[in-house]
Amino acid sequence: MASGKVKSAQAQKAKINLIKAIVIVVLVLCVGGFFVYISGILPRLLTGVKIVENAADGTQTTIENVSVQELNYHFYEVYSMYSMYGMVSKDTLDDPTDPDTEGSQTYREFMYQTAADEVMNSALVRRSSEQYNYESHSGAARYALLQLEGMKSTAQSYGYNSFNQYLQIMYGTGFNASDYRKFSEREAFTQEFENYMKQFILIPSDEEIQAAYDNDPKAYQRADLNYYLFSAEMDADGNYTNLPATVTQANAVMTKVNGGMSFKDAVKAVLEQDAEANADKLASFEDDSVDPTFVSGYSQATAEYQFKEEVANVLFGDDAEPGKAKVVETESGTYVVCLVELSVDETPTVTYRTLTIANDAKNDAEATEAQIADGLAQARAQADSIVATRMDPLGFADAVKQNSTNANEILSGGYVSGDTAASYVGGTSDDDSETVDEAQAAINAQLGSWLFDEARAQGDTLIINSADSSSVTIYYFDNIKPAWMVTARDKITTALVNGWSQDLKANNPSYIINYSLSQFLQY
Known part of the structure; x- marks a missing residue:
């Protein structure tokens, strides 16, 4: 009988010890889980996007595994920009970007892809920098430190209890100063190396600039010109009604100019044929010291944008002739144009x-x-x-x-x-x-x-x-x-930089985003 009581007591004690052990394990797991949650360990360790290259034979090589933490940092940067302009909010992140198109990506997907584009470009640029031994020239670490100090001042001015609290509101739970400094440094390295390429590697010599000019001088020339547009009138239905009259007026100006009259006086003379209707237009011709028909320094691209391609051709085409007025008809009126001079800006x-x-x-x-x-x-x-x-x-x-x-x-x-x-x-x-x-x-x-x-x-x-x-x-x-x-140098450099950027993608890089994990750890 006594033996049975002893066994019962021992069993009871073992049961109590087991319960205690379970409670301790649960507490440890809870405390550990909470620590993992608030510390951001999982977002730092787990991959948010994989950057890969795809060979022609179908094999795939991993360039870099980027953490969830870094991907979400870039995601929040993109989100901040779009939300600032009222284009998206946290409540509309999962709305389609194009509601009228079935299967349209959501704003969240779009922003993750934009973030992934950034980290992929950064990975490719950093890899390219290795062949130039650029690391010794980099100031990215100092840049990140200055940015960090600036962020601390901002957090303090907003009244946050700690800098990390401010960062976690900006970038999520567990995000800290070390994360910000690391990711900011990587961003800065990418930008400064691209600037290094523009300023020291992909910059043309004076001889190359001269050769580019000799090959296509009009691409670097600027036009001084006189012009006037006789605009057609529009009826209630949106149709132009007097296009032939504008052609007649423009031809009259052309005839006078090519006959020796100044462009300003020729336009004024034609407008004065109906002075009452053109009173407002004639007002700009009253000051003898000002020529409202004259403009200077127009490039071919500017002329095409400001006027029409046909007008630009009068100025920069093979048959361009300084001092000779020409007429250009358009769907909304008629230009009369006279090239004064083509020159380069010295x-x-x-x-x-x-x-x-x-x-x-x-x-x-x-x-x-x-x-x-x-x-x-x-x-x-x-x-x-x-x-x-x-x-x-x-x-x-x-x-x-x-x-x-x-x-x-x-x-x-x-x-x-x-x-x-x-x-x-x-x-x-x-x-x-x-x-x-x-x-x-x-x-x-x-x-x-x-x-x-x-x-x-x-x-x-x-x-x-x-x-x-x-x-x-x-x-x-x-x-x-x-x-x-300088214009030629910048134009050539831009072309070379674009070519270099394309070369970085010669092996068909792409990325694989872990959407669900990145969103799940975006707390």
Whole structure:
């Protein structure tokens, strides 16, 4: 009897111990599961999109497995842009993008595909960078750090308890500063390497630019011209009613111009034949110092866009003849056009780089004037030390990436191009574009005078303190070319970059998105 009681007690104790063990296991699983949930471990470890290449024989090679966390980061970036313009909301993500088309993709699918396009391009660009050993030139890590500090300031200004709390509202539970810095750095690397290719690898020589011009000069020429459009009238049904009359008027102008009358006077004379009906049009002809029929600097593309292809042909066609007026009939009226001159734009156009060093004391609300002055002096001393040794353009671009406190300069290497001397005349205040800022105007004049000095040579530098003592900027001179050469250079570079981008996809890259997993872990 006693033995039975002992066995019963032992069984009861074992049962209790089992229950305790089960409770402990459940608690451990719950705590562990909660930790996994809030830490974002699963989105970091699991693949959201696989980037692959597809060979002609059907074999498939994986380029990169991108985590759910990174894919969702890009998804949220795309979503943020579209939601900002009111095109989509969280409630409409699963609505079709084209409700009238059966089987149309949803906004969510579209945004995941856009995000996947971005990460695929980034993977291809990073792989391409390896053959140029670009890693040593990269400033992406500094860029990401600056962006991170900027985001922290934004979170603080919005009153969030922690930076990670702000990030998780932006990008989902478990997203943290380390994730943001990593993904931002990868984005920056892609952008800065593309800029490197444009500025140092895929840029044509002066000889190549000249050859392109010689092959097709009109692609780089600009037209000065006189023109007038006699517009047809439209009836209530939307039909043009007096097209023949517009042809007659245009031909009358053409005859007068080709007979020796000025274009302005010829148009005015034809309009005066019905002065009462054309009173409003004639008003623009009253000022003898202004010719309302004259425009200048039109490229062939501009002429085609502004007028018609037929008008552009009068200006740039093989039979273009300066000084001879021609008539071009269209469905809505008739143009009379007279080419004055075809020429290339010889305006000196500068290319240079900038490196900006912020004076942190200026942004400190409690800093004294002496502290601000000391901060500016330190920034100036740093600038002096950077330019102590003369550098080539790539060397200075590297210096920008290592020292600039301006995130955009890091991405571009401080590259600035396309400015003429007119860009450095005057100065405006930040709060009123009509108000001249005398201090800024003086800085602009100093910079413009230095940039366009005939003695300037590649590698020359100029250091200028900002008017408000908030920063010091180093200006690095690269070159000056006529505007037409800059246009030709940019056109050739664009074509080369497009070709390079296509070459990156030579092996038919594609991606496989894990939609369900990525959405499930998008909490």
